[in-house]
Amino acid sequence: MRILNLSLLRLNDSHSYYGGAIGSIGYELLSSLSSLDDVDVISFTQGTDLSLPVPSSLNLVHATSFSEVKKLMPKYLEGEKETILTHFYFHEPEHTPISHLANKLDFPFVIGMCELPHYRLRDEVSGPLKSHLLRKVGKSIAYMPRFKKTLSHCDRLITVNGAAKQYYSKYFPSNQIGIIPYGVNQELFPCTPLPKEPRILVVSRLIRRRGIDTIIDALPDILSEVPDAHLDIVGDGPQHIPLKQQASKNGVLSRVHFYGNVSAEALVQHYQNCSVFCHLSNSDGWNQPALEAMSTGRPVIGLDAHHNSMVLNGTTGFLISPEKINSLSNYLIQILDDGNLCSQMGTSAHELISTNYNLSIVAKQYVTEFKRLL
Secondary structure (H helix, E strand, C coil): CEEEEEEEEEEECCCCCCCCCHHHHHHHHHHHHHCCCCCEEEEEEEEEECCCCCCCCEEEEECCCHHHHHHHHHHHCCCCCCEEEEEECCCCHHHCCCCHHHHCCCCCEEEEEECCCCCCCHHHCCCCHHHHHHHHHHHHHHHHHHHHHHHHCCCEEEECCHHHHHHHCCCCCHHHEEECCCCECCCCCCCCCCCCCCEEEEECCCCHHHCHHHHHHHHHHHHHHCCCCEEEEEECCCCHHHHHHHHHHCCCHHHEEEEECCCHHHHHHHHHHCCEEEECCCCCCCCHHHHHHHHCCCCEEEECCHHHCCCCECCCEEEECHHHHHHHHHHHHHHHHCHHHHHHHHHHHHHHHHHHHEHHHHHHHHHHHHHHHC
16 A cells, blocks of 8 residues: 655654644654555655654655645656555645645545644734734635635545544535544653652643643642642743743742753653643643653643543543633642552553554554545
């Protein structure tokens, strides 16, 4: 089987989630697909930032635009090998390929890794607000018709969870939509024993939407019950200085540690050093760092929202409704103060990842979908 991926993702193996995780997620999926027997993967990309050699079975082809992809495609469609056309990451109009790329070719076309769109707050966009709003309206006018047209040429749509499937059902027949979550490479994020020191970990771009200020506000109450607790924040962004000022105002600056953007190796170490992972984003398409934390055997606390669909409330962590966010400190204290509960939830989290979210399992689910179409 030959998989020809039309996406123009910028691929990396650094697991940098400070400006978007898709470059790493996409590369991991493409690599995992290429490792399967009798599967060849060719993927167009706008660029790569890779520290390790590309697998021999994965062919990355540089292209600057979808117009260039159109010119290059015939070269990679020669021969009699069964071929699937794919487009990974499709959750916004600007990620829409030129629709006739799939329309004029007699191959099954699968769009995958579709998330539910999420909003962005002012601190996430550059330039004047007026210009941002004009660009947003312009994109909708220019891209949405092509977005819908591309979907009309799609044979199968793969979403990452039920909420995304429900959203895409507005544009595409529900019975032609499958659900396959993102996966995690468990060899990179192995399960390790819990640390002796109670530590809360945040891995995120430092923006308002991620709710990191709520965790800092909860820290005084946490320290009153767990005096040796620490909060580790990995990532950078426009809220770095305001969050630091907030920690100082709350009298907890000595217990809040800002590490900035770190290497892939350092990221793994932070997961292994923490007792619990906390992610309070108000709006996201998916929570990939939660998968990594769970793979290392750590419970997760987050908001009860679609992007945290990998967390089983009360089993692998806790999901808090936005109306009860004031109870955050109680949940964190419960986990940090009860080693047995923390260990039990961490073990359950690791087992769930191993059975449902391991990257090799996810890749095989995609191949099963492809074989059905072929």
